[in-house]
Amino acid sequence: MALILTSILLGVGLGTTFAVPMPCHVQDVAHTFYGFPDNDPPGSGIAYNCGRGLTAGGVGTFNDPLTFASAPGEFEVCETIYDPFLRKYLRMEDFCNSCNRDWANKIWHIDVWTGSNSVNGGNEQLDCEIKLTPTPQHKPIIRRPGPNLPVDGTPLYTKMTNSVCNLGSIFPIYVAQSFC
Structure with a gap:
């Protein structure tokens, strides 16, 4: 009876199938950051082409997510997540060696791109x-996020005459489930 009721609710077996939206999922992950000077090799090259070629980038919006790196198999290649800590959408476009070591121990880890795809910010x-x-490094992120979550469009790092590290654009206190 439960199978029949479930089938009716989902429209299966009636000649019609309805798409059931997947709920978002909160995942606790270690956060680190990388950029031009500590990419391997140094520069803006990334491992996966998710629509912008093989160059890291993005501003953090749903339509232009910021690059993040992780271990193969930890996230789907080109998967978009939402990070309430940064108030940015992120897309898995690169590989991260330290993430790979963590994933071998079942520790979730993202390495978020900090900036310019053409300028090396060096030690700054x-x-x-x-x-x-x-x-602590572990903060919740949202998998399968909706497209209308709040976004802080401020770059994390900007190399200019005076380099700017935008620490005012992080949000360390939040309830992750409120973004679902």
């Missing part, structure tokens, strides 16, 4: 990446 950018890394 590396220092910014360390400052952006939360303590």
